[in-house]
Amino acid sequence: xxxxxxxxxxxxxxxxxxxxxxxxxxxxxxxxxxxxxxxxxxxxxxxxxxxxxxxxxxxxxxxxxxxxxxxxxxxxxxxxxxxxxxxxxxxxxxxxxxxxxxxxxxxxxxxxxxxxxxxxxxxxxxxxxxxxxxxxxxxxxxxxxxxxxxxxxxxxxxxxxxxxxxxxxxxxxxxxxxxxxxxxxxxxxxxxxxxxxxxxxxxxxxxxxxxxxxxxxxxxxxxxxxxxxxxxxxxxxxxxxxxxxxxxxxxxxxxxxxxxxxxxxxxxxxxxxxxxxxxxxxxxxxxxxxxxxxxxxxxxxxxxxxxxxxxxxxxxxxxxxxxxxxxxxxxxxxxxxxxxxxxxxxxxxxxxx
Numbered sequence: 440x441x442x443x444x445x446x447x448x449x450x451x452x453x454x455x456x457x458x459x460x461x462x463x464x465x466x467x468x469x470x471x472x473x474x475x476x477x478x479x480x481x482x483x484x485x486x487x488x489x490x491x492x493x494x495x496x497x498x499x500x501x502x503x504x505x506x507x508x509x510x511x512x513x514x515x516x517x518x519x520x521x522x523x524x525x526x527x528x529x530x531x532x533x534x535x536x537x538x539x540x541x542x543x544x545x546x547x548x549x550x551x552x553x554x555x556x557x558x559x560x561x562x563x564x565x566x567x568x569x570x571x572x573x574x575x576x577x578x579x580x581x582x583x584x585x586x587x588x589x590x591x592x593x594x595x596x597x598x599x600x601x602x603x604x605x606x607x608x609x610x611x612x613x614x615x616x617x618x619x620x621x622x623x624x625x626x627x628x629x630x631x632x633x634x635x636x637x638x639x640x641x642x643x644x645x646x647x648x649x650x651x652x653x654x655x656x657x658x659x660x661x662x663x664x665x666x667x668x669x670x671x672x673x674x675x676x677x678x679x680x681x682x683x684x685x686x687x688x689x690x691x692x693x694x695x696x697x698x699x700x701x702x703x704x705x706x707x708x709x710x711x712x713x714x715x716x717x718x719x720x721x722x723x724x725x726x727x728x729x730x731x732x733x734x735x736x737x738x739x740x741x742x743x744x745x746x747x748x749x750x751x752x753x754x755x756x757x758x759x760x761x762x763x764x765x766x767x768x769x770x771x772x773x774x775x776x777x778x779x780x781x782x783x784x785x786x787x788x789x790x791x792x
Contacts, residue, residue, distance in 0.1 A: 448749055450676045451649025454622045455528045455570050457490040459744055459769055463753040468498035468509035470757045477517045478759045486766045492753055494532040494575055495556055496540055500705045504540045508563050515565035528570045531560050532626060535576035547578045550610035557619050573624035573652060583627040585711035601635055608645040615646055626652035630665040637673055655679035657688060657724055657739055658791050671748045682743040682752040685709045689736050690725050712792045720788035731777050740768035742781060
């Protein structure tokens with residue numbers, strides 16, 4: 440078995456021990472063919488990465504109803520081909536309300552919907568239990584995915600929202616009791632939402648979320664205030680998605696270049712990340728990497744891994760070549776002077792998208 444990197448950490452208060460990085464899978468089945476996806480899992484395992492993240496709605500780029508669940512199937516095919524999943528921690532997600540690729544426009548995450556999604560994921564993954572099952576985004580909506588620019592607090596009864604949360608927690612407990620999931624995780628949540636889930640779990644002795652999967656990178660640091668305080672004090676691990684800002688921090692899009700087959704060749708605005716301000720910020724961070732003779736990819740990932748709140752960056756790679764560049768950041772430490780320079784750069788470019 441591969442060794443676990445020395446920076447391995449436990450998710451939350453009672454979750455599984457996982458590697459310092461998580462292997463993302465959202466392009467497997469669209470941009471990334473099956474054989475290449477399997478090579479990525481093998482390569483990651485060889486470097487001690489024991490944690491993999493998926494979702495019901497994957498693959499993306501593009502998202503389509505025809506490919507829903509295909510990424511979980513690809514992971515299941517790898518498990519079958521390798522004769523088991525020993526040592527591999529698997530996380531996946533149920534799609535939140537409103538996604539057009541799920542039958543019925545992704546109905547709300549009710550107890551029945553939660554159970555149906557868990558059981559379907561187990562079949563696709565070809566395994567008996569899911570280590571961390573996450574709610575992809577809250578039904579009430581949130582400010583994530585650039586929705587912060589027009590965000591309005593939900594006009595809803597807080598008591599009714601908490602009642603829905605409590606019903607889901609009771610069903611999660613039933614799924615834990617049946618051995619179908621081990622732990623609950625959240626994704627694209629807010630400070631209010633995270634606090635409610637935790638309080639309800641503790642009051643009623645129900646599954647306590649061990650992780651929060653939100654976007655986090657040098658270019659996207661909305662997590663760094665209220666949510667950071669909450670996760671630090673409540674011992675919730677951040678699973679940071681898009682730590683390379685959808686490829687912007689690699690420098691491959693500098694100068695307006697759009698490489699063939701890249702994410703930007705499919706979504707020109709990179710999900711709202713392309714703005715009049717973003718390339719000036721990217722240039723600043725690339726310049727810092729040059730000054731310190733560091734690969735910008737490895738620098739960005741090492742920074743993300745070194746945050747004050749326990750953080751597990753989710754690696755995203757279309758190819759094994761891209762993954763090979765990222766993996767050395769597992770053991771890389773940032774000099775204090777560079778961390779300070781990064782903070783100064785953040786003050787100059789606080790919210791580029």
